[in-house]
Amino acid sequence: MSTPNRQDPRLVVVMVGLPARGKSFIARKLQRYLNWLGYRARVFNAGDYRRQRLGAYQAHDFFDPDNPAGSEARKELSMAALDDLLRWLAHGGDVGIHDATNATRERRRLIRERCDAAGKRVLFVESVCRDASIVEANVLATKLTSPDYVGMDPEEAVQDFRVRIAHYERSYVPLVDEDGSWVKLIDVGRRMTLNRIGGHLPARIVYFLMNTHITPRRIWLSRHGQSEFNVQDRVGGDPPLSAKGLAYARNLAEFVQTSIATDKPPRVWQSMLTRSRQTAEHLMLPTEPWKALDEIDAGICDGLTYTEIETHHPEVFTARRHDKLRYRYPQGESYVDVIQRLDPMILEMEREEGPLLIISHNAVLRALYGYLTGRAMEEVPHVPIPLHTLIELIPTAYGCNEERYFLGPVA
Amino acid sequence: MSTPNRQDPRLVVVMVGLPARGKSFIARKLQRYLNWLGYRARVFNAGDYRRQRLGAYQAHDFFDPDNPAGSEARKELSMAALDDLLRWLAHGGDVGIHDATNATRERRRLIRERCDAAGKRVLFVESVCRDASIVEANVLATKLTSPDYVGMDPEEAVQDFRVRIAHYERSYVPLVDEDGSWVKLIDVGRRMTLNRIGGHLPARIVYFLMNTHITPRRIWLSRHGQSEFNVQDRVGGDPPLSAKGLAYARNLAEFVQTSIATDKPPRVWQSMLTRSRQTAEHLMLPTEPWKALDEIDAGICDGLTYTEIETHHPEVFTARRHDKLRYRYPQGESYVDVIQRLDPMILEMEREEGPLLIISHNAVLRALYGYLTGRAMEEVPHVPIPLHTLIELIPTAYGCNEERYFLGPVA
Numbered sequence: 001m002s003t004p005n006r007q008d009p010r011l012v013v014v015m016v017g018l019p020a021r022g023k024s025f026i027a028r029k030l031q032r033y034l035n036w037l038g039y040r041a042r043v044f045n046a047g048d049y050r051r052q053r054l055g056a057y058q059a060h061d062f063f064d065p066d067n068p069a070g071s072e073a074r075k076e077l078s079m080a081a082l083d084d085l086l087r088w089l090a091h092g093g094d095v096g097i098h099d100a101t102n103a104t105r106e107r108r109r110l111i112r113e114r115c116d117a118a119g120k121r122v123l124f125v126e127s128v129c130r131d132a133s134i135v136e137a138n139v140l141a142t143k144l145t146s147p148d149y150v151g152m153d154p155e156e157a158v159q160d161f162r163v164r165i166a167h168y169e170r171s172y173v174p175l176v177d178e179d180g181s182w183v184k185l186i187d188v189g190r191r192m193t194l195n196r197i198g199g200h201l202p203a204r205i206v207y208f209l210m211n212t213h214i215t216p217r218r219i220w221l222s223r224h225g226q227s228e229f230n231v232q233d234r235v236g237g238d239p240p241l242s243a244k245g246l247a248y249a250r251n252l253a254e255f256v257q258t259s260i261a262t263d264k265p266p267r268v269w270q271s272m273l274t275r276s277r278q279t280a281e282h283l284m285l286p287t288e289p290w291k292a293l294d295e296i297d298a299g300i301c302d303g304l305t306y307t308e309i310e311t312h313h314p315e316v317f318t319a320r321r322h323d324k325l326r327y328r329y330p331q332g333e334s335y336v337d338v339i340q341r342l343d344p345m346i347l348e349m350e351r352e353e354g355p356l357l358i359i360s361h362n363a364v365l366r367a368l369y370g371y372l373t374g375r376a377m378e379e380v381p382h383v384p385i386p387l388h389t390l391i392e393l394i395p396t397a398y399g400c401n402e403e404r405y406f407l408g409p410v411a
Numbered sequence: 412m413s414t415p416n417r418q419d420p421r422l423v424v425v426m427v428g429l430p431a432r433g434k435s436f437i438a439r440k441l442q443r444y445l446n447w448l449g450y451r452a453r454v455f456n457a458g459d460y461r462r463q464r465l466g467a468y469q470a471h472d473f474f475d476p477d478n479p480a481g482s483e484a485r486k487e488l489s490m491a492a493l494d495d496l497l498r499w500l501a502h503g504g505d506v507g508i509h510d511a512t513n514a515t516r517e518r519r520r521l522i523r524e525r526c527d528a529a530g531k532r533v534l535f536v537e538s539v540c541r542d543a544s545i546v547e548a549n550v551l552a553t554k555l556t557s558p559d560y561v562g563m564d565p566e567e568a569v570q571d572f573r574v575r576i577a578h579y580e581r582s583y584v585p586l587v588d589e590d591g592s593w594v595k596l597i598d599v600g601r602r603m604t605l606n607r608i609g610g611h612l613p614a615r616i617v618y619f620l621m622n623t624h625i626t627p628r629r630i631w632l633s634r635h636g637q638s639e640f641n642v643q644d645r646v647g648g649d650p651p652l653s654a655k656g657l658a659y660a661r662n663l664a665e666f667v668q669t670s671i672a673t674d675k676p677p678r679v680w681q682s683m684l685t686r687s688r689q690t691a692e693h694l695m696l697p698t699e700p701w702k703a704l705d706e707i708d709a710g711i712c713d714g715l716t717y718t719e720i721e722t723h724h725p726e727v728f729t730a731r732r733h734d735k736l737r738y739r740y741p742q743g744e745s746y747v748d749v750i751q752r753l754d755p756m757i758l759e760m761e762r763e764e765g766p767l768l769i770i771s772h773n774a775v776l777r778a779l780y781g782y783l784t785g786r787a788m789e790e791v792p793h794v795p796i797p798l799h800t801l802i803e804l805i806p807t808a809y810g811c812n813e814e815r816y817f818l819g820p821v822a
Contacts (some may be wrong), residue, residue: 028526194603207618238742291748324584331649337702
């Protein structure tokens with residue numbers, strides 16, 4: 001297991017809140033973060049169970065708390081999702097996320113009982129919107145593309161969805177102290193209440209939720225320009241840029257200058273290494289150096305060519321080819337180590353609301369790119385991050401838009 | 412500046428809460444953490460200003476909100492502390508902590524106005540106790556040793572202090588949304604509310620406050636036993652223990668076994684290096700390896716003796732002697748880098764409520780010891796952490812009790 005803390009991480013995260021409060025958004029974002037950190041996390045969405053078993057569309061009266069047949073059916077679907085979640089945890093999962101309204105105390109008591117019986121800890125995550133405009137935007141934006149209303153007239157869909165929300169409002173009881181360990185997010189993190197949060201993983205989850213926001217902005221990723229070591233096929237070290245690398249630094253500056261004529265200038269983060277600093281030099285923007293952005297530490301292989309590694313350290317060469325993710329260079333780092341040390345950067349990146357330009361190195365950018373685009377940890381060491389190419393990512397509600405700009409010269 | 416984030420950190424932390432709610436405890440703990448991270452943080456305590464200007468003892472009617480002379484005097488003292496704080500920020504301070512009750516909206520508005528005028532951000536930190544037993548314990552424990560009641564009959568002091576608290580209760584208004592950016596700690600962190608928290612440093616402060624607790628427990632620090640490289644006076648590498656080092660590992664196990672006959676067994680954290688793992692081997696306890704506990708990375712000097720460093724890298728030898736804290740080994744780390752990477756460990760250590768045994772290395776333990784005992788960052792590289800010696804630290808309300816056990820053999 002790759003997580004830094006060896007205590008049993010197994011945890012059930014139970015979402016709570018009315019429809020259109022961003023529960024699924026939070027659930028998926030949390031899943032993506034935990035997967036990236038190396039935890040096996042999975043969302044179990046009660047709506048998916050309903051659509052799968054009862055078909056996509058259910059008229060709003062299905063959600064009426066005074067409709068006993070509907071109530072019973074909804075409870076069964078929610079419990080089916082929970083049972084699958086607990087089974088999955090028993091077979092190697094770390095964090096199961098129960099994505100449903102869970103709006104009543106009775107329902108939450110039932111969930112807690114089943115989790116207690118399975119010996120699993122529970123953390124409730126409630127999303128509350130006091131600001132009607134946030135709810136309205138969610139109703140219009142997300143729910144028009146909801147699988148519940150496929151092929152339906154948008155006006156009618158919105159109308160039906162509003163009535164469904166009103167049904168839930170009648171029985172909804174927000175979390176109180178007796179619900180145990182919980183986090184309440186109010187108006188997309190503008191306010192947050194934490195109740196009885198204990199343990200490593202709940203604290204990390206809460207800190208992550210504390211730092212996320214939903215304002216769209218662009219994140220640029222760039223490797224340093226070609227270095228003298230790139231030319232020689234050497235790893236690590238602290239070489240300066242080659243002539244081509246210096247040309248890329250100028251091309252990058254020109255591209256950024258043109259782009260920011262119509263947008264806020266980005267904050268620029270760079271590693272502490274010479275090739276990264278030189279790449280940022282022509283930007284004419286303030287830069288912030290981070291040790292966490294330095295390239296993977298190749299330990300005893302630092303400064304060698306790949307051929308030399310194969311010749312002098314054949315065991316390294318083979319082991320690394322066998323498991324590039326977990327293999328740690330002797331006295332150096334593995335990709336998993338790099339991911340761990342980038343965790344504070346991810347939180348800083350999440351917190352930042354404006355555009356960012358991150359100038360760093362192959363392994364580090366693979367990890368950051370993997371996080372932003374929701375890649376599984378296993379894929380991280382194999383993401384292509386070519387030289388002299390600016391990667392533009394714009395995180396959206398459920399994913400990430402991507403553009404790649406080759407700025408040259410050919411390296 | 413050594414902090415990883417280059418944005419202007421300057422911040423005024425304003426404590427809020429009735430007397431005996433642990434405000435000074437939180438303020439000092441926060442100061443210690445921020446100083447250790449390399450920020451210049453300082454507490455400005457309004458009570459100190461009162462005692463200095465008006466003498467130690469003031470009868471409770473001084474604190475009566477219906478006593479205009481007392482109210483005016485208290486306001487002036489609080490503002491004097493704030494003015495000194497702002498002056499200090501203007502001359503190089505990073506975080507000023509205003510430690511006073513600040514119980515009324517009027518007072519908080521006044522503070523905000525002065526901070527706004529000085530261009531400084533404000534973060535309110537309120538401590539609330541709904542649990543009367545916590546307040547009662549604070550009244551009895553802390554306030555009997557308060558400088559306000561020196562030489563006074565304890566019964567009388569407690570009586571006077573209770574009336575003083577009642578005076579404040581009459582005018583106290585808890586923080587509301589309009590107060591801006593704030594954290595409310597309820598019943599020593601059992602519940603916490605965050606309102607409009609933004610920016611790197613406020614997020615870190617909040618995360619730190621989230622993780623602290625006040626349960627006393629012991630923390631044991633131990634270097635690995637003597638290694639083959641210690642014998643040769645070499646730095647870094649991944650050598651095994653020497654015969655003497657193996658003897659220490661057995662002595663340590665025996666000492667720990669004897670101690671835990673009467674206490675909970677500690678969680679054992681160790682670095683990923685062989686000498687640390689071998690030192691923990693005889694404990695017969697589960698161990699958790701942390702990459703963050705690995706020794707300072709000596710970069711190009713890894714594996715050399717100090718004499719070889721002086722001969723082959725005289726510039727390293729001299730530069731390091733000149734500024735051992737900030738000097739970074741080429742392609743390696745500085746003490747400041749070590750402190751940064753230990754930050755998540757400190758939070759994990761704070762969160763843990765039971766005993767801990769940390770088996771690590773000289774530079775890393777200097778940093779952890781420096782944090783626990785409130786050393787300034789500058790002192791960290793010079794703390795003596797001898798081989799074959801177990802350091803026992805028990806954090807208390809305002810400091811740390813320390814015992815050192817030499818377990819042998821002489822290395």
